[in-house]
Amino acid sequence: MTVVGIGADGWAGLTAHSRQALCAAEAVVGGARQLALLPPQVTAERITWPTPLRAAVPGLVAELAGRRVAVLASGDPSFHGIARTLTEVLGPGRLHVLPHPSSLSYACARLGWPLEAVEVVNLVGRPVERLAAALYEGRRVLVLAAGPATPGEVAAVLCGRGFGATRVRVLEQLGGAAEHVHEETTAARLAAGAGGPFDPLNVVALECRRDTGERGAPDRPDSADARPLPRLGLTAGLPDTAYEHDGQLTKRHVRAATLAALAPAPGELLWDVGGGSGSIGVEWMRAHPACRAVAVERDAARAGRIVRNARHLGVPDLRVVTGAAPGALAGLPTPDAVFVGGGLTAPGLLEACWAALPAGGRLVANTVTLESEALLAQWYRRHGGELVRLAVASAVPVGGFTGWRQAMPVTQWTVVKPHPGPAGPPPVAPSPSAPTSQEPQ
Structure with a gap:
């Protein structure tokens, strides 16, 4: 099975090797958006991923056994992508991955951020509250969005935890002809309704800033999460x-x-x-x-x-x-x-x-x-x-x-708990030895 990464630039952005793999396939599996990017010369049967995806993978792989199969995935399939699930099912020896630059690589290129110094939070199919664990003053965070509503949901989480001053940029259709980078705003303004609408294919870039004195967010009395976080550290023993x-x-x-x-x-x-x-x-x-x-x-x-x-x-x-x-x-x-x-x-x-x-x-x-x-x-x-x-x-x-x-x-x-060993008497708790003249009394 060959896994081909594809970007917002579609067929035009693929390497010759990736195009060859798709043209030679008897079946191509992917999301509806990715499959729509293929031109007519890809004559393989096109199969849309069923939902829930992870549970459906073993059965679908079994159905396609014996056929030349290509899988389309966004960007780099091994980075928050389908390659992980397929490797767990098939094993790495039966998988050939052809990556494309990820949306995160494009985002860092547009923002001038070093990719290795950025925190990544994936919200595709995951609770938006996961973002709260990445909130530290000055931290740069890239959020993989689940859809057009994600920027507003991210802003609400930030404001509810005292980070309404965070600087936010939304980047859409990265690498494609419709690429657009929104003007910088704050989480507080975004949560109040400013900005948007946003394209479903977006990445949210955050430079985390705590609120200082002034209220940075609209009141959210109905939310149990609307209380500022105290200053948290990476080590155990939170306040x-x-x-x-x-x-x-x-x-x-x-x-x-x-x-x-x-x-x-x-x-x-x-x-x-x-x-x-x-x-x-x-x-x-x-x-x-x-x-x-x-x-x-x-x-x-x-x-x-x-x-x-x-x-x-x-x-x-x-x-x-x-x-x-x-x-x-x-x-x-x-x-x-x-x-x-x-x-x-x-x-x-x-x-x-x-x-x-x-x-x-x-x-x-x-x-x-x-x-x-x-x-x-x-x-x-x-x-x-x-x-x-x-x-x-x-x-x-x-x-x-x-x-x-x-x-x-x-x-x-x-x-x-000890590893099993030869039969013998049970372990005995150590007892302190009597002090000697060289030991403190």
């Missing part, structure tokens, strides 16, 4: 004010230590058991765009709050399961790491989490109660790992002076 919560929130400093223990890596899946406000799952997913998480929360109101927090902070794909663990864990995909933030004493909960983890998987559990602490001590003796107590104190006014207010200490158990 507590970033979250909507009812007190069930892993506080900032403990959260940072917890994410460090969980050690998220690209593509890994987390179970956040006893999700509360969803802060652990949210920050796990913010660690890398490929990270995935499932939050399990028995309280329906809190589950709804997790959904809102995930949308507001740019990870709307966080999956929320409403139900009590361990029962609600049945059928979930295998996790790479598990965090238990509540309900530790529920019968069978730790056993179910431990059984679900593959070898090398991590389990982190936090508690503030004596009963749960005793349970963690038992598991620590049985499986080893690390048992620590985290204590945080904050400076507060004491009359005309300042003193320390101690938060409840948190006991945290961290363990990595």
Whole structure:
């Protein structure tokens, strides 16, 4: 199967190799817009992608077996394109990709931006709230639009999170005869109705700017997402004010230590058991765009709050399961790491989490109660790992002076599930050695 990238310039912009592949094909598969760009000399059967596309690919590939097939895709098929899905189905050895310059390459060429220094957010078939994870002062972002409404939707997200001053340019039909670059505006003006209409084939370019003092957006009282983001960093431990919560929130400093223990890596899946406000799952997913998480929360109101927090902070794909663990864990995909933030004493909960983890998987559990602490001590003796107590104190006014207010200490158990090995005695938690004369007392 040959995958041919095509731009807004259509047949005229294709290389001789790409044209030859299309003319030699017995069937050409693509979107209606791409297929309409082909001239009459391409005599192959033209097949429009069915929807939903990803689910339909294996069946369509099977139907076309034995025929010379070409697939048309926008720009570079390996960059946010169909080549990824086809590779997963066919394997890289059965796929020949002929790329065309992507719309993002054209956009950077028109704007004078270095492509490697730009954040890319794909909103084709994806929630617009994903943009929120890319919002940092001064950051340049290119948004792959899903259609003519995308620029306005992007502007609403920016304004609702305190970035109404962001500089916006909409670039249409890049590389084609109808190419047009709109004049620069701000997210606030765009959200208020200025600018447009826009071509369905567009890229939205953003230079992120925070609002300063003046209101940068129209009121949106009907939206739970219409609240400015506090200043956020790339590392774990976002400000507590970033979250909507009812007190069930892993506080900032403990959260940072917890994410460090969980050690998220690209593509890994987390179970956040006893999700509360969803802060652990949210920050796990913010660690890398490929990270995935499932939050399990028995309280329906809190589950709804997790959904809102995930949308507001740019990870709307966080999956929320409403139900009590361990029962609600049945059928979930295998996790790479598990965090238990509540309900530790529920019968069978730790056993179910431990059984679900593959070898090398991590389990982190936090508690503030004596009963749960005793349970963690038992598991620590049985499986080893690390048992620590985290204590945080904050400076507060004491009359005309300042003193320390101690938060409840948190006991945290961290363990990595061992790989199967020769039968032997269970691991024993290490005990501290007696100090020597050379060690501090």
